[in-house]
Amino acid sequence: MFIHKIDEELSLKVVEMRDAERIFELTDGSREHLKAWLPWLDFTTELKDTQDFIQSGSRNFIEGKSLNTAILFKGEIVGVGGFNQINPANKTAYIGYWIGKDYQGHGIMTRTAKALTDYAFSELKLNKVEIRVAVGNTKSRSIPERLGFVQEGTIRQAEWLYDHYVDHVVYGMLAEEWNKK
Template identity: 60%
Template structure:
């Protein structure tokens, strides 16, 4: 699957052939990403990224998740998608990360908008959620900028290396997406 957002930015289903590029990007951004992502210490070599991608492919085949590489100016700069897709309840949870060097171009806002469109118009879901650590201002800015509703705080939602962090939960309903598009 490929989603072209603009001439410089697109999303594509992650593939095994992306393992080297995704691992290299992760490794180069390790200190930056480690502040908010709990999996960096488990990603020590390309084989770890390959195993991750294999899991992504299985999730996509089962229609329970969808992981996409973010391609900006012909380079992979991050990963985004639906960490979970619950077809019974018509809800998906978006997750994302972007390399430090790719910040400041509006890439993630545009990526999340494309994911929302796909969720509501192609998958016919009713709700999309995003959760981010309370202190992760950059990640929280995305749903806040895009008109998500802050639904609450989940205490001790994630173990981050040596401490728990609370998450802020954001949601957008299909009806809210439709109203936003009409404006």
């Protein structure tokens, strides 16, 4: 099992089926908070949907295509973060993350994104990490900005969000840039 200790409060572990109830409970309890920026909430309406997500993520992890981790804050699952996609041919990974509404303001997501970026470069030997964020999602945008990611551009109408399209800002970090920090 993959467990990565970030610091005394925070660690990441591969999402397992036994985490499904907690992740669904966290999703359901933060639904209105998360719905502003995440399009998959209408497709996550029961425990089975979370179990399907975990099962699919497990297959993709085994194949080296993604890595979904539960974010543990003081031993409790408070969100999910990881590589939504790993492209071994191009040595690139795309970080995605979300956190329950009651756990914001502790620096959890910045530390998580930093740890994932470290892991991508040091363990997976990737060349580039990207984070794509809806233009208007200022809280989420502050994470790659805080970590020194380069704003590379905007993808217009990148995602359908319930009843409208949103543009995405693309942030990138190269291994050589990260290693200089």
